[in-house]
Amino acid sequence: MALLIAVALFAAQALNFAIAVRDRAQFRLAYATQQAATRVIDALERERTSGRALAADRGRVRRVAANPIPPALERRGEVTAELRSQLSEAGIPYRSIDTGLRPLPAEAKRDRRRADTVLVVAIEQPGKGWLTVNAPWPRPDRRLVVALIFQTLILYVVLLLPVMWIVRRISKPLRSLAGAARAFRPGDGTGPLEERGPSDVRAVIAAYNALGLRVNAMIDEKDRMLGAIGHDLRTPLAALRVRIESVDDxxxxxxxxxxxxxxxxxxxxxxxxxxxxxxxxxxxxxxxSALIDAVVEDFRDLDKDVTFAETPRLKMHLRPSLMRRAVRNLIENAVKYAGGAEVSLLPGARSIAIEVADRGPGIPPDKLGAVFAPFTRLETSRNRETGGIGLGLALARAIVNDAGGDIALANREGGGLTATITLPRA
Incomplete structure (x- = not known):
């Protein structure tokens, strides 16, 4: 917002500067030509009333036989056009008009404050020769540029500083709100976000705080419902387990x-x-490393073909029971569908990879991402006869994502599947 306003101010000041320069040029043109035209008109009037011709070497307006303006002088077409207009309005007959700008000598410049150039005008009258007159040509006003620059700086200070203060007052609580939204975790005990900033920003923060309370309340209700469901289902299952002991077969x-x-x-x-x-x-x-080794040992105790190449101690900050369950789910899949698993731990500079590889039937390439959806099973090779309802991979990915990592599946060369858990290093 501040940048946009700064650009808009610059554009407005540039337009203002262009208009001021144009007006100044028009004023300089009018100032010089009006003086020359007025002197010519006055001289001709005096000549008519007195009956005496203008002297060739006296007065501001002189009459000479030939054009006195040398070709080397700078010509200005707009000056000639303006003089034609003014003389035509005054009814002064002329055949042609010539103008030129002549610099003043160095000694003459010290006596003039406003001009260092003279406008020389030559007007040819039919049968009377040339009239010549000099008029001051105002120099470009450099103070105009300085004044516009100073004015622009004042505008930037007067407008941009309050705008930047307002933008900061709005953006700072919005950044806090964005950070709180990204870091939001239901039930993590984080208090409500402080309501600050303009009224509309405070209203957004208040709505976010209310939303967080509703989300936590819904999750609390869901946890209570799940707890009740788990209790109500486990009780009859335990009773069934007792009753089947009476079955003779x-x-x-x-x-x-x-x-x-x-x-x-x-x-x-x-x-x-x-x-x-x-x-x-x-x-x-x-x-x-010890956590993975403990999971592998559990499978070895069950006489499963699971191998693990031990690595040096590798300290990580995570939820051990959940990560143990994620690794166990991957190994269970490998054992279930391939009869064994090869587990390896690959430390990296920024991440750590846990690979669980098998030599089973693998997964079609177009189904590698779909198998992570809950209750998704591949009927062609991993059917219900092998056990499970399609929650193992979904649960493993959810656990790994909660730890800030990711999990991916890839078919191995020569057959089989590799499941890779990637965790960021602290």
Whole structure:
């Protein structure tokens, strides 16, 4: 806004300067030509009334036989045109008019304050020779430029300083509002943003604070609802688990137990995904290498083919339980669809990568991004018979995004899939 006003002021002052220069040029032209025309008219009137011809060497207006203006003098067409107009209006007959600008000698310049150039006018009258007269030619007024520059500076000070103050008063709370909106996390305990600035900006900040309160209230209500749902579902599942012990057939009892376990895992995944926006676990400093190694050891205890190349201690600030779950979900997918996984930790200068690779069937290239959507499953290779309801990758991406990182899938050369978690270094 300040820049726009500064440009507008500059344009207005430039236009003002152009108009002033034009007016000054017109004034100089009128001042010089009117003096010359008036002297010629007065001299001719005196000649007519007195009956005596103008002397060739006396007076301001002289009559000479030939054009006295040498070709080397500077000509001004506008001066000639203006003199023609004035003489025609006065009824003075003439055949031609010639004008030229002649610099004054150095000794004469000291006696003149306003002009250092003389306008020489020569008027040819039919059958009477040439009339010649000199008139002062005003010099360009440099004070006009100085005055306009000074005026422009005053305008910039008088207008721009208040405008910049107003813009700062508006933009500073708006920047605070933008920062608060970007950093908004439901339930993080951040108080309302201070309402400051002009009335309309304060109204926007007040609306943002009210919106934050409504969002937190809705999420609190959602958490209470999810807690009630989880409690109401786990209770009958626990009762079913007790009752299946009375089933005599071992195969039926085991299938029932597996179904109940799958329902519990699905319920845990759904609740975890829904509550991820407000995790109850605070970020702490953990050894990422040790965290991954612990997850890999859990799979090794279950006789799963999972390998991990140990790396030196790598300190990270994150939520360990959630990150452990994200890594576990990726390894579970690899074990489930390929029978094993190769886990590696790749530290970088600005980021850290956790890779989980397998030699399974892979994923079609056009489905690599779609599998992160909740409840999305690929029926061609990763069907319901392998287990799961399509929440593992969605939950893993949500956890990694909450930690400020990202997760990506890529097919391996020779078959298989590589899941890469990228986390920023502190």
């Amino acid at each position: 071992d195969d039926d009892r085991n299938r029932m137990a597996d179904t109940i376990d799958e329902m519990n895992r699905t319920l845990d995944d759904i609740l975890s995904l829904a509550r991820l926006g407000r995790p109850s676990e605070p970020p702490t400093d953990v050894d990422l």
